[in-house]
Amino acid sequence: MCELHSKRDTLALRGRHIGPSCKVFFAADPVKIVRAQRQYMFDEKGERYLDCINNVAHVGHCHPEVVRAALKQMELLNTNSRFLHDNIVEYAKRLSATLPEKLSVCYFTNSGYVCSFLIAAFIAESMQSCGGQIIPPAGYFQKVAEYVHGAGGVFIADEVQVGFGRVGKHFWGFQMHGEGFVPDIVTMGKPMGNGHPMACVVTTKEIAEAFSSSGMEYFNTFGGNPVSCAVGLAVLDVIEHEDLQGNAVKVGNYLTELLNKQKAKHPLIGDIRGVGLFIGIDLVKDPQRRTPATAEAQHIPKRFFSKIFMLFCLLHYIFLDLVLEEALGAKTASVISENTPCKTEVPKEAHLELLSGDADSRESSSRKRNGACTDKHALLSKRLKT
Amino acid sequence: MCELHSKRDTLALRGRHIGPSCKVFFAADPVKIVRAQRQYMFDEKGERYLDCINNVAHVGHCHPEVVRAALKQMELLNTNSRFLHDNIVEYAKRLSATLPEKLSVCYFTNSGYVCSFLIAAFIAESMQSCGGQIIPPAGYFQKVAEYVHGAGGVFIADEVQVGFGRVGKHFWGFQMHGEGFVPDIVTMGKPMGNGHPMACVVTTKEIAEAFSSSGMEYFNTFGGNPVSCAVGLAVLDVIEHEDLQGNAVKVGNYLTELLNKQKAKHPLIGDIRGVGLFIGIDLVKDPQRRTPATAEAQHIPKRFFSKIFMLFCLLHYIFLDLVLEEALGAKTASVISENTPCKTEVPKEAHLELLSGDADSRESSSRKRNGACTDKHALLSKRLKT
Numbered sequence: 100m101c102e103l104h105s106k107r108d109t110l111a112l113r114g115r116h117i118g119p120s121c122k123v124f125f126a127a128d129p130v131k132i133v134r135a136q137r138q139y140m141f142d143e144k145g146e147r148y149l150d151c152i153n154n155v156a157h158v159g160h161c162h163p164e165v166v167r168a169a170l171k172q173m174e175l176l177n178t179n180s181r182f183l184h185d186n187i188v189e190y191a192k193r194l195s196a197t198l199p200e201k202l203s204v205c206y207f208t209n210s211g212y213v214c215s216f217l218i219a220a221f222i223a224e225s226m227q228s229c230g231g232q233i234i235p236p237a238g239y240f241q242k243v244a245e246y247v248h249g250a251g252g253v254f255i256a257d258e259v260q261v262g263f264g265r266v267g268k269h270f271w272g273f274q275m276h277g278e279g280f281v282p283d284i285v286t287m288g289k290p291m292g293n294g295h296p297m298a299c300v301v302t303t304k305e306i307a308e309a310f311s312s313s314g315m316e317y318f319n320t321f322g323g324n325p326v327s328c329a330v331g332l333a334v335l336d337v338i339e340h341e342d343l344q345g346n347a348v349k350v351g352n353y354l355t356e357l358l359n360k361q362k363a364k365h366p367l368i369g370d371i372r373g374v375g376l377f378i379g380i381d382l383v384k385d386p387q388r389r390t391p392a393t394a395e396a397q398h399i400p401k402r403f404f405s406k407i408f409m410l411f412c413l414l415h416y417i418f419l420d421l422v423l424e425e426a427l428g429a430k431t432a433s434v435i436s437e438n439t440p441c442k443t444e445v446p447k448e449a450h451l452e453l454l455s456g457d458a459d460s461r462e463s464s465s466r467k468r469n470g471a472c473t474d475k476h477a478l479l480s481k482r483l484k485t
Numbered sequence: 486m487c488e489l490h491s492k493r494d495t496l497a498l499r500g501r502h503i504g505p506s507c508k509v510f511f512a513a514d515p516v517k518i519v520r521a522q523r524q525y526m527f528d529e530k531g532e533r534y535l536d537c538i539n540n541v542a543h544v545g546h547c548h549p550e551v552v553r554a555a556l557k558q559m560e561l562l563n564t565n566s567r568f569l570h571d572n573i574v575e576y577a578k579r580l581s582a583t584l585p586e587k588l589s590v591c592y593f594t595n596s597g598y599v600c601s602f603l604i605a606a607f608i609a610e611s612m613q614s615c616g617g618q619i620i621p622p623a624g625y626f627q628k629v630a631e632y633v634h635g636a637g638g639v640f641i642a643d644e645v646q647v648g649f650g651r652v653g654k655h656f657w658g659f660q661m662h663g664e665g666f667v668p669d670i671v672t673m674g675k676p677m678g679n680g681h682p683m684a685c686v687v688t689t690k691e692i693a694e695a696f697s698s699s700g701m702e703y704f705n706t707f708g709g710n711p712v713s714c715a716v717g718l719a720v721l722d723v724i725e726h727e728d729l730q731g732n733a734v735k736v737g738n739y740l741t742e743l744l745n746k747q748k749a750k751h752p753l754i755g756d757i758r759g760v761g762l763f764i765g766i767d768l769v770k771d772p773q774r775r776t777p778a779t780a781e782a783q784h785i786p787k788r789f790f791s792k793i794f795m796l797f798c799l800l801h802y803i804f805l806d807l808v809l810e811e812a813l814g815a816k817t818a819s820v821i822s823e824n825t826p827c828k829t830e831v832p833k834e835a836h837l838e839l840l841s842g843d844a845d846s847r848e849s850s851s852r853k854r855n856g857a858c859t860d861k862h863a864l865l866s867k868r869l870k871t
Contacts, residue, residue: 103571110569116577117566118592118688119697120704124567131569135562153564155707166559173552176521177680178539180503181510183496183517185489191502206504209682210595212705289707294563296595296682296707302504311505318506319598321541321675321682 102143106131135160157263157290158337165293168333172326179320180207186328193335194301197270199281204307207323211259211288211298253306259288259298260377263334264344267351267375275374293334297327347375354378367392488529492517510538521546543649543676544723551679554719558712565706566593572714579721580687583656585667590693593709597645597674597684639692645674645684646763649720650730653737653761661760679720683713733761740764753778 104112109131113123123129131143137159140148150156158165172186180187191205208214261272262285269275273282283306287299299322302310321327338344355371358380362368369383369392382392382399490498495517499509509515517529523545526534536542544551558572566573577591594600647658648671655661659668669692673685685708688696707713724730741757744766748754755769755778768778768785 103575106569109571109574112574112578113569116574116581116589116591117709118590118693118704121566121592121709122704123569129569132562132564133570135564140562140564140568155565156563160564161560161562163560166556169559170552170556173555174547174549176518176526176547177542178518178521178526178546179541180507182526183492183499183509183515184519185495188495188498188502189489192498195502203502204504205502206507208596208598210599210705210707212594212596212599294707294710294712296710296713307504318504318508319596321596321680323503323507324680324682326680327682 102131102133106143137162154260155289155294157265157293158334158341158343159293162293162333162337164337165295165330165333168329169295169326172329175325177324177326180323181320184325184328186325186332187323190323190328190331193332194287194299197335198285198301201281201303202285202301204302204304205323206300206302206307206319207327208298208300208319209296209322209327211286214286214288214298214300253283255284255286256282257286259286259290262287263290264338264347265290265375265377267344267347270344272377291334292327292330295327295330297322297331344375351375351378367395488517488519492529523548540646541675541680543651543679544720544727544729545679548679548719548723550723551681551716551719554715555681555712558715561711563710563712566709567706570711570714572711572718573709576709576714576717579718580673580685583721584671584687587667587689588671588687590688590690591709592686592688592693592705593713594684594686594705595682595708595713597672599705599708600672600674600684600686639669641670641672642668643672645672645676648673649676650724650733651676651761651763653730653733656730658763677720678713678716681713681716683708683717730761737761737764753781 110129130148132140132148133143134141135150135156138150140150140153140160142148150160153160176184178184187207191207194205195203206214256271256273258272262270264270266272266275271285273280273285283303285301287301289296289298291297291299351374354376355373355378358368358371358378362371366386367382367384368380369386369389370381372379372381382396384390384392384395496515516534518526518534519529520527521536521542524536526536526539526546528534536546539546562570564570573593577593580591581589592600642657642659644658648656650656652658652661657671659666659671669689671687673687675682675684677683677685737760740762741759741764744754744757744764748757752772753768753770754766755772755775756767758765758767768782770776770778770781
């Protein structure tokens with residue numbers, strides 16, 4: 100299904116034509132993904148994987164509302180930001196409204212990488228006394244902020260991973276450090292476009308003026324183009340309409356609860372940390388000395404791989420980045436499996452019984468929305484294929 | 486039509502929320518563009534402009550085949566390049582096939598800016614003896630190439646503006662320097678995606694290995710994502726199916742001929758230079774001494790602005806970057822004006838009578854394709870709006 104080349108040929112062509120720095124996941128036995136819906140990805144054989152690593156498909160793979168918004172704008176106009184257009188100002192207004200009042204000036208780009216460079220350049224060129232990104236320990240944040248601001252520094256909140264409601268309780272990760280804490284610069288990346296290449300730096304009017312007067316007139320002409328902004332607006336709508344922030348709390352708490360039950364059983368689990376759908380499992384060889392259990396941490400994603408998929412492993416820290424609603428549910432699968440028979444059984448033998456299920460949550464309203472969402476999508480496809 | 490905010494409000498919101506380095510065209514009286522089709526852009530009042538500046542809408546604004554390809558893939562899968570996927574290898578294979586054999590390894594990114602940085606980093610880090618971009622005078626190119634290669638340097642061909650058939654006779658701009666000349670690195674930008682944020686660096690296997698072994702493992706995880714590559718493939722298809730390269734020769738020659746007639750009449754025109762649809766008009770105060778007529782060059786785009794639009798002015802050099810088929814035709818306008826009444830008359834008072842028309846070219850096959858193209862587009866829109 101959906102294949103132009105066999106997996107072997109795809110691999111061979113990749114070896115021939117794609118730069119070697121572009122490395123595949125699971126290099127020993129790379130995965131070929133041909134389609135995805137919501138929290139699932141499907142390989143060329145129709146095998147289904149629960150996607151716990153893809154931090155970009157923020158509101159779910161191929162969300163029909165996002166696709167529809169992109170299509171509508173692509174048909175109408177896609178041009179650079181040197182013309183006046185409503186989408187860029189509307190999106191900037193909507194983004195600003197989610198942030199503390201002083202964070203009101205947006206710089207749009209097509210890539211988080213460019214945003215990082217933009218900030219680095221800003222730091223280097225217009226405020227030479229400051230350092231790079233600062234991630235102080237929680238609790239000390241206020242004090243550090245006072246100190247850094249006192250020293251004429253700037254605070255940068257990297258929201259590429261944690262922004263847009265992923266931490267559940269707050270829309271932005273930095274808000275977890277208290278109401279009083281306001282960064283000077285906030286960076287955002289591809290999750291804001293659910294995969295559409297776009298990124299943004301939001302800062303204060305004061306810093307924007309400093310940036311401007313520094314003579315560094317960096318400007319990505321296609322950043323904030325009408326299509327990217329239409330997509331960004333649709334993502335904000337979906338987060339709101341489907342209460343994905345509330346869902347991150349609910350599913351995140353449920354997952355943390357399950358993981359804590361495992362922690363009670365397995366001394367290998369040193370800690371469960373995280374918030375919302377941004378959760379990590381700390382694996383240790385020795386609970387007292389907290390020796391990193393690196394080998395075990397590397398083993399687990401491989402073990403899960405064939406059945407579940409995509410746990411991200413940072414040395415001894417297993418990182419779960421669940422992008423979607425109801426990742427732990429079982430019944431939702433049936434919506435997807437109508438199209439593609441699901442060969443995946445709950446992996447009872449798995450070391451961490453992540454999918455030990457909760458029947459009560461099956462009839463949640465967000466699951467019903469998911470059903471509706473899939474129907475809408477099917478309709479859109481049908482219209483276009485007829 | 487298509488407006489969320491009045492032009493005044495859009496301007497005010499832009500001032501409040503968009504970084505000041507993001508400057509608009511014609512800042513004294515910025516243009517608000519709400520839709521575009523093929524070579525035309527339309528403002529909020531329905532006023533139509535011929536787009537001679539937009540170097541990104543390479544196969545025409547909102548080309549339905551490109552939109553359809555993007556939609557089809559957006560509905561199916563859009564994820565990073567760490568998974569195997571056919572689109573990235575197929576597109577890399579197709580791009581390589583248009584280039585000399587040794588240019589076979591692609592690095593995809595979401596932004597030409599990132600490509601530039603990639604190359605700068607490559608030069609700085611893996612081949613420290615070379616300089617930056619080299620643009621030697623035509624004719625001397627071979628000798629310079631021999632010299633530069635002899636000194637251990639690399640040649641970089643920037644195809645962001647001139648690639649993909651824009652120069653007409655050749656698919657790539659560097660091919661104008663002779664069959665024997667093969668650059669070491671070729672960079673491409675957003676025209677390859679007709680505006681979809683994407684870019685690419687293509688190089689040799691040898692350089693890719695040097696890059697890789699330098700330890701600089703730069704990799705844009707979303708570069709070469711399935712949607713970008715589907716879009717890139719559709720653009721290549723359109724260039725081929727609609728013979729846009731042949732069209733660039735035909736329309737470019739026609740425009741150059743008209744401009745040369747003007748040159749005979751106006752000593753202000755020092756030279757007409759260019760190839761295909763990449764044409765510049767050199768304005769001089771004194772034909773002998775070739776003193777730049779800077780003020781006049783700045784005046785002309787303003788004068789054309791209200792009727793035609795978008796001549797790009799580089800000091801005394803007026804740069805015409807015609808993105809589309811039949812930019813000089815008059816009859817094609819009727820296809821567009823069925824939807825939006827065209828208020829624009831041929832500007833007979835214009836200093837350079839660019840639109841002095843050629844009735845014989847009206848029934849060309851590419852114009853007929855344009856008509857079909859617009860019909861198809863209308864159908865696609867209709868399906869989605871019902």
